[in-house]
Amino acid sequence: MYWADELAARLSGPQVVNDSKTPSGTVHVGSLRGPVVLDAIWRALRERGLEARLLYGVDDLDPMDAQALLTPDAVERYMGVPLAHVPAPEGSGAASYARHFAGLFLATFAGLGIHPETYWMSEVYPTGAVDPYIRLALDRADRVREIYRRVANVQHPPTWHPVSVICEQCGKVGTTIVTDWDGERVRYECRPDLVTWATGCGHSGWVAPFGGRAKLPWNLEWAAQWSIFGVTIEPNGKDLATAGGSRDRSDAISREIFEREPPINLPYEFLNIGGRKMSTSKGRGAAAHTMAEVLPPELLRFLFLRHRPSHAIDFDPAGETIPRLFDEFDRVAAATAGREVKGELPPDHARIFALSLLDPEADPVAEAGRFRPDFSQVAMLAQVPGADIEGRIAAEKGAPLDLAEQVILADRVRAARAWLADYAPDRARIAVRDELPAEARRGLSDEQRTYLGALAIAAGVSRPVSGDAWQDLIFRVAEEAALPAGRAFGAVYLAFLGRTNGPRAGWLLAALERTFVVERLRQAAGWAPEPEDGGSSAQPGEASA
RNA sequence: GGGCCGGUAGCUCAGCGGUCAGAGCAGGGGGCUUUUAACCCUCGUGUCCUGGGUUCGAAUCCCAGCCGGCUCACCA
Numbered sequence: 001m002y003w004a005d006e007l008a009a010r011l012s013g014p015q016v017v018n019d020s021k022t023p024s025g026t027v028h029v030g031s032l033r034g035p036v037v038l039d040a041i042w043r044a045l046r047e048r049g050l051e052a053r054l055l056y057g058v059d060d061l062d063p064m065d066a067q068a069l070l071t072p073d074a075v076e077r078y079m080g081v082p083l084a085h086v087p088a089p090e091g092s093g094a095a096s097y098a099r100h101f102a103g104l105f106l107a108t109f110a111g112l113g114i115h116p117e118t119y120w121m122s123e124v125y126p127t128g129a130v131d132p133y134i135r136l137a138l139d140r141a142d143r144v145r146e147i148y149r150r151v152a153n154v155q156h157p158p159t160w161h162p163v164s165v166i167c168e169q170c171g172k173v174g175t176t177i178v179t180d181w182d183g184e185r186v187r188y189e190c191r192p193d194l195v196t197w198a199t200g201c202g203h204s205g206w207v208a209p210f211g212g213r214a215k216l217p218w219n220l221e222w223a224a225q226w227s228i229f230g231v232t233i234e235p236n237g238k239d240l241a242t243a244g245g246s247r248d249r250s251d252a253i254s255r256e257i258f259e260r261e262p263p264i265n266l267p268y269e270f271l272n273i274g275g276r277k278m279s280t281s282k283g284r285g286a287a288a289h290t291m292a293e294v295l296p297p298e299l300l301r302f303l304f305l306r307h308r309p310s311h312a313i314d315f316d317p318a319g320e321t322i323p324r325l326f327d328e329f330d331r332v333a334a335a336t337a338g339r340e341v342k343g344e345l346p347p348d349h350a351r352i353f354a355l356s357l358l359d360p361e362a363d364p365v366a367e368a369g370r371f372r373p374d375f376s377q378v379a380m381l382a383q384v385p386g387a388d389i390e391g392r393i394a395a396e397k398g399a400p401l402d403l404a405e406q407v408i409l410a411d412r413v414r415a416a417r418a419w420l421a422d423y424a425p426d427r428a429r430i431a432v433r434d435e436l437p438a439e440a441r442r443g444l445s446d447e448q449r450t451y452l453g454a455l456a457i458a459a460g461v462s463r464p465v466s467g468d469a470w471q472d473l474i475f476r477v478a479e480e481a482a483l484p485a486g487r488a489f490g491a492v493y494l495a496f497l498g499r500t501n502g503p504r505a506g507w508l509l510a511a512l513e514r515t516f517v518v519e520r521l522r523q524a525a526g527w528a529p530e531p532e533d534g535g536s537s538a539q540p541g542e543a544s545a
Numbered sequence: 546g547g548g549c550c551g552g553u554a555g556c557u558c559a560g561c562g563g564u565c566a567g568a569g570c571a572g573g574g575g576g577c578u579u580u581u582a583a584c585c586c587u588c589g590u591g592u593c594c595u596g597g598g599u600u601c602g603a604a605u606c607c608c609a610g611c612c613g614g615c616u617c618a619c620c621a
Contacts, residue, residue: 238548238550239616243548245548269550321557323570486577486581499582503582504579
């Protein structure tokens, strides 16, 4: 059974699936694994007939700590300030820094068919919903300190209290420390040297830490969210799942301070690039919204859902990774539609396919049956100038594409272009050589040379213009020369591309200037002298999009 | 130092107690007179990381170790 269904099978009663994130900047593709896993669980629960909610929290009262994303003069003023109170980057129409980046992230979810109920901590605190937990945390501060010591081996001073006040003078939350609690108010200090990444203003005073004037530290806030929203399932990345790590602390705080059993955990692995962690700042990995251009949403879901959450996925967008992902998706789709498929299929392939669809209500078999053009072929067609891509694909299908199939094709054309621009290996790129390729000089047989010469003559006579006309000519001349079609095409490709295969030859030649084509054919045949120093007068043009 | 995950064909991975260990891709060979990066046929003896153990039987379970990655020990 599929892992998400296994989880759903051992549960009963209403379920609340939750995740939350600090909107401190753009995120890379790997960050999408969490939301996709959560969504799959949510769908599995509902399909099992359980009442289930999917929540997503934006921890936008967390302090700004990403200096690189601020302008230099804003660093002093905004480092340490809650993200909800930091202005959005220049050019953004968003109300705040947090809104800007959370908005990007949430839009990416929506594009993946993930539609959680969202909540913003900057809005939750003012309602007073967190106040009971702030009070509990302060009343039981000694036990909180004991938990940190026992679970995480972190020693806080006896005056340390688990709440951070938003400084009334400078507005920073990352620089304040609470040193006392009288049952209604806390005494806090905004210290210049509390953290290295932000500078407090030195203010101190007493304040009632309720209604949004203070926030709980991460581990307590997390546990408070569980209680406030009744969370029953909360998977998290394995970085948090380590012994003595965040999850352990929050679990202990939930049990011992807030007196509630923590939600079911299900740690998930990361998406690595070339065996290493993705890191946008280190130039490894791709921003989530960038990758969404290269991979249509179903493929992105498929990428994560085809493996168990505990399996680290190694994803390197370079090379053949992306075409292979499409091929594998198409194989799984074909099998789901009931078609015969070569080779083995992943376990639960039909389930994986169904969960990869954006619309949970869609009929998986009907969707699986749609015509999906081969990615490599689309990539090739996308490089032939003037190619009628949809016409060619429809011809392959044997019928016009329906609306859904047109969307699939458009997605793939877009994906192919992005892939070719950024990731494709050179051999996937088609380029007509400026000069007769050395491969042609070496690789052409005598009969192929004769054939190309004959083709040059025939082209001079019949002056073909369209791809069809060229294609016909290539075949006709091959027939007259008694050369098998495969050898004929190979000769053409060698003469222009320096390789033995390529896009439909007729359309390729039709895209080039005829005088150049004829001249090249004659050179390849050995009938015309080659230019001395590559200074060919003909302009071959690049046959790339 | 602690934790988690992984180590199976060139690459990506499936298999996780029971026929001689599998698939895709890549690669080799062959075929194809109009889908020519497609399609069809064909080719894989790999220390299943290592060493012990359990078992009638282990890639599959247990123990130890090695290697790789991530992570915690500051904050979120």
